[in-house]
Amino acid sequence: MSATLTQKKSIASVKSNAESFLFILPAVLIFSVFYIYPFSQIFNLSLREWDGISLSRPLIWFDNYKELLGDKIWWQSLWHAGYITLFALTFQNILAFALALACDREMKLKGFYRVVFFIPPILSEIVVALIWKWILYSGMQEGQHIGLLNYFLNRTGWHHLINNWLSNPETALTCIAIVHSWKGFGWGFIMLLAGLQTIDRQLYEAARVDGAGPLSVFKNVTIPMMLPVIVVVLILTVLGSMQVFVLILGMVGQGLVYHTEVPVTRILTAMQSGEPRFGYACAMGINFGMILIAVSFTMKLISSRMKQA
Amino acid sequence: MRRKSLPFFALLLSLSFISGCGGPVKQNDTVVIWHWMNDRDDAFRELTKRYEEETGNKVSFELYAPSVYSQKITAAAQARILPDVFGILNTKSVVASFIKSGFIANLNKDFAKDNSAWEKSLYAEAIASTRFEEGNVYDVEPGIYGVPIDITNLKILYNKKLLEKAGVNKAPETFDEFIEAAKALNRVGISGLVSGWGEVWMVDCFASNYAFNIMGEEKVLATFRGEVPYTDPDWIEVFRVFETLRVNNALTSGVVTKSNKDAEQDFALERAAFAFNGSWCVNVYNDMNAELEYGSMLPPPVSDKFPMKIWGGAGSSFMVNNTSPNKDKAVTFLRWLTARKQQIYLAQKIKNLPSNHFATASIPEILSEFASAMAHATHPTIWPLNEESMVTEKFDRGIQSIIIGEKTPQQVAQEVQEIKIRVMEKKKKKRK
Numbered sequence: 001m002s003a004t005l006t007q008k009k010s011i012a013s014v015k016s017n018a019e020s021f022l023f024i025l026p027a028v029l030i031f032s033v034f035y036i037y038p039f040s041q042i043f044n045l046s047l048r049e050w051d052g053i054s055l056s057r058p059l060i061w062f063d064n065y066k067e068l069l070g071d072k073i074w075w076q077s078l079w080h081a082g083y084i085t086l087f088a089l090t091f092q093n094i095l096a097f098a099l100a101l102a103c104d105r106e107m108k109l110k111g112f113y114r115v116v117f118f119i120p121p122i123l124s125e126i127v128v129a130l131i132w133k134w135i136l137y138s139g140m141q142e143g144q145h146i147g148l149l150n151y152f153l154n155r156t157g158w159h160h161l162i163n164n165w166l167s168n169p170e171t172a173l174t175c176i177a178i179v180h181s182w183k184g185f186g187w188g189f190i191m192l193l194a195g196l197q198t199i200d201r202q203l204y205e206a207a208r209v210d211g212a213g214p215l216s217v218f219k220n221v222t223i224p225m226m227l228p229v230i231v232v233v234l235i236l237t238v239l240g241s242m243q244v245f246v247l248i249l250g251m252v253g254q255g256l257v258y259h260t261e262v263p264v265t266r267i268l269t270a271m272q273s274g275e276p277r278f279g280y281a282c283a284m285g286i287n288f289g290m291i292l293i294a295v296s297f298t299m300k301l302i303s304s305r306m307k308q309a
Numbered sequence: 310m311r312r313k314s315l316p317f318f319a320l321l322l323s324l325s326f327i328s329g330c331g332g333p334v335k336q337n338d339t340v341v342i343w344h345w346m347n348d349r350d351d352a353f354r355e356l357t358k359r360y361e362e363e364t365g366n367k368v369s370f371e372l373y374a375p376s377v378y379s380q381k382i383t384a385a386a387q388a389r390i391l392p393d394v395f396g397i398l399n400t401k402s403v404v405a406s407f408i409k410s411g412f413i414a415n416l417n418k419d420f421a422k423d424n425s426a427w428e429k430s431l432y433a434e435a436i437a438s439t440r441f442e443e444g445n446v447y448d449v450e451p452g453i454y455g456v457p458i459d460i461t462n463l464k465i466l467y468n469k470k471l472l473e474k475a476g477v478n479k480a481p482e483t484f485d486e487f488i489e490a491a492k493a494l495n496r497v498g499i500s501g502l503v504s505g506w507g508e509v510w511m512v513d514c515f516a517s518n519y520a521f522n523i524m525g526e527e528k529v530l531a532t533f534r535g536e537v538p539y540t541d542p543d544w545i546e547v548f549r550v551f552e553t554l555r556v557n558n559a560l561t562s563g564v565v566t567k568s569n570k571d572a573e574q575d576f577a578l579e580r581a582a583f584a585f586n587g588s589w590c591v592n593v594y595n596d597m598n599a600e601l602e603y604g605s606m607l608p609p610p611v612s613d614k615f616p617m618k619i620w621g622g623a624g625s626s627f628m629v630n631n632t633s634p635n636k637d638k639a640v641t642f643l644r645w646l647t648a649r650k651q652q653i654y655l656a657q658k659i660k661n662l663p664s665n666h667f668a669t670a671s672i673p674e675i676l677s678e679f680a681s682a683m684a685h686a687t688h689p690t691i692w693p694l695n696e697e698s699m700v701t702e703k704f705d706r707g708i709q710s711i712i713i714g715e716k717t718p719q720q721v722a723q724e725v726q727e728i729k730i731r732v733m734e735k736k737k738k739k740r741k
Contacts (some may be wrong), residue, residue: 052383053406133571138562141496143582167563167713231367252566253507257710274400274698 046282051275066282074094074284077261078291083239084177084262086285092181097189097230101199101222104196106286114193121186129250136165136251166252169259176251180244187240188233195229196222231303235296242292263288314382339367340639342394345386346625348592352658354652360642368617368642377467386412394572395642396625400698401690404439406446406629408454414631415452419640425631428453428642433660434683435460435664438623438690446694455626456643457664459655462621462679462686463514463587467607469602471499471582480606484550487583487609491559494582500561501582502554505569514620515608516708520547521618521687522610533696535733539704539726540719549720550611551711565709577601588679589624592660605678607685621686697736703728 046064048057068074099117102112120128137147145151150162165175199222207217223230245264252260254269263284268280344353348716353370361367371392373381379398385391388702391412397404407413420428428436439455441447467480475494484734490502506512520529524543525691531537536649554560561581564572569586577597584590610617623650629639647650652668655661662680664670669680689695696704706722716724 051403051406053386053403053410055410055413139575140498140500140562141578141581146580164563167566169713169715172566253505253568254509255507255706256566257706257713257715268704272399274695274701275402276383276399 013084022224032048040283043277043286048279050278052278053276057279058281060279064280065287067280067282073258073261074136074263074266076258077263077266078288079175080260081242081244081262084188084244085178085238085308087174087177088181088237088241089182089234091178092185093188093233096233099189099191100192100196103193114190117189117227118186120183123183125183125246126250128179128183129247132175133166133251136175138158138162138164138167167256169256172256172260176248178260179251180241180247184237184246188237189251191229191233192238194224199225215308227303227307231299235299236296238299242288242295314420333357334523338635338638339369340635340642341392342368342370342627342639343378344370344375344396344459344625344627345373345375345398346590347372347375349655349659349661353654356646356654357657360645364645366638366642367525367674386410389630389632391630393630394638395630396627398693401438402447402695404454404628404690405441405449408449409447410632413454413513414629414636414640415450415454416456416468416598416629417452417534417639419644420453427647428669430649431457431647432460432683433692434621434686435623435626438446438688439626439628440691442693448660453621455628456647457623457626457649458643459624459659459661460622460664460680460683461588461624461662462619462682463511463585464605464607464619464679464682465502465584465612466584466590466603467578468576468579469604470663471579472517475582475666477498480604481609482606484553484609484611488559490551490559491557495558500575501559502564502573502583502585503561503567504564504585505567505572506564507566507568509702509709511569511585511594512705512708513701515545516551516704517551518608518617518619519543519611522608522615523547523612525615526687528722531690533694535729539729540722541590545559545718545722546611548708548711548721552706552718555712555714557688560712562618565712573597573736576603587624588662588676591673591675591679603675605675605682617685618687619682619685620688621683622688622690623664627686628678637722661703670691697729699732700729 017096026237031120045057045060045143047061050057073150099113103117117254135148139146145154145162147165153161163171165171176275185240203221203225207221212220220225242262245262245268246266248255248260248262255261255265267281267288270277270284323329334369342651344350345351345665350370352505354718357368357370362502378396381394382391382397385395386407397407404413408415420477435457436453438457440453441449441451443451471489471494472478472480475490475497477490477493483491486510494501504511504515506515506741517529520543524541525545528537528541528543532541533540538544541741559573561567573586573590573593574597575581576586576590577594579601579647593601606618607617627635627643629643633639648665649665652663652665656668656672656676660673660676662672662676669677672680696702704721704725707725711718711721
């Protein structure tokens, strides 16, 4: 009797497990076909010398990775992406947080501001690049500056600041970082505003009743409650900023010497040069992917520690 | 009942997902051509209509953005789904890879038919771009692997009105005269030379024109073979051309990050007096400013040791897919497309230089100037060998750094030579 019951239970358990597996099968298949298989293929190609067309793909093991270690331009491009990311992490997110805090209060035209702040992120990157290219244009016609910024500087007596914004190694990357931050702050704004609106108002009132000032409320109520949202915004900012490239292509074409190179433009160059190097480009992609994963996990770890503290 | 059937739906979904992946591409009688030429899409469609009326055969042109065309062709080759006819917007070594992988048909026999009448009707410079000679460095079977549908070359354009305004009465004939003209233009607040040097191949093109002028073809090719270093005084002289342009303020502001489209706009809107551009510009300038009065000239030579050479040859070429069942139909259509009547139509409609020399009689004057410059044309695709792409990249970027005043010609020459040595050592190691 008991043996039959056990048998029945185990059949039910197998059935239930099979049912669960069947439910997750489409997701597993999609994940395998679109993530695991391409990743394994890219890793496989990164161990080969291949021009993207030839039928032969000789195995060269880790030669591409060895070459990558000594590729100064590659590391320089990572530093450039890091610079843009640092810029976005600080200026872009501080601006997004400040505006979210402002819009979280009772104020006139709150809805209008929300719409305005969300316009840049929904614009196409190439459109943004072309608009800013025109603003930063350094050319002249009949002795007059045509670019909006230089024209404005000239008219307001700041002519000593007139610059070749996108063709000057000292300003080109910063201009790109500013435009990237301008375009990206709307996402952070919306997410942070949504986070702020989930905080129970009673917490603020209780803190005020206990005699906490605005700074103390911000430090002891807003920040701890917002920490999970802030971490998500920071991780998304890092991932988005490290992979920036459409803005660069739109603003400075194939680049200003190597001053505006970022990892994605290096990968594209390796794939599209006169002698395409797909294997090397794949090695770059794997290396870059690993760096991004490492950065994301580190940030997640830090945030968990902060939460515990 | 509903709960029990859910897992089966899940299984069904998975199976349909698996079965949906891949599968053969349908073939039909229509010759499919993938192209990238925005400006002539309408003209191509009109010609296919005429072709269908004349022969009853169907041809379909499919347009793709030029910025993604190369990637699309490479991806299609990897997936073995290339159309019947396509183009390759890359170097001869990439074309060679496609040929060696069996993707491009050798059209030697087709061109040789009727006592080579088809070959003879086309500009030799245009055919040369897709021809692989006996014993070529790419190890490709000798033959002609593409059909040029137009020709092009790159010259310097000058704005007649702006030069007159600056008191320059004739187009400069030497480099010194060019610099003097730029100075005169600056004095009246007009910018000198504009070009799309944010697209590095155009920097490469301008530099190699001067390399041919300063040291001649043999020495340029000897450098590619590694027999002459980039630190040679002649190469430093080439780099100095750009330094001279910068020092004398002969270039428009921001030229190193300009796309050719932006540069074309600057010249068409009379923001610069000179432009370095290809013969396709005639159509572009006409669209942007039909009133523009301009002429064309060869880049002014620095030296009289060797003649000035410009890049020229096939503007756009079509390749026939070697594995296509419509191969013969595709060749027949391309022969029809490059015949005199169709070439005249294309030249008049698009204002490009026809690849059929019998069609050049009825083209506008400015295009005739470009056509006559074909005598000075050369191109990397007809050189027996090309420079390694890593060296070319360093060379072009080095010139950009000279233009922005970051490096001297000597520094750039040294850096390019270092890369050249590294690339040659790597090649040597690979051969071993």
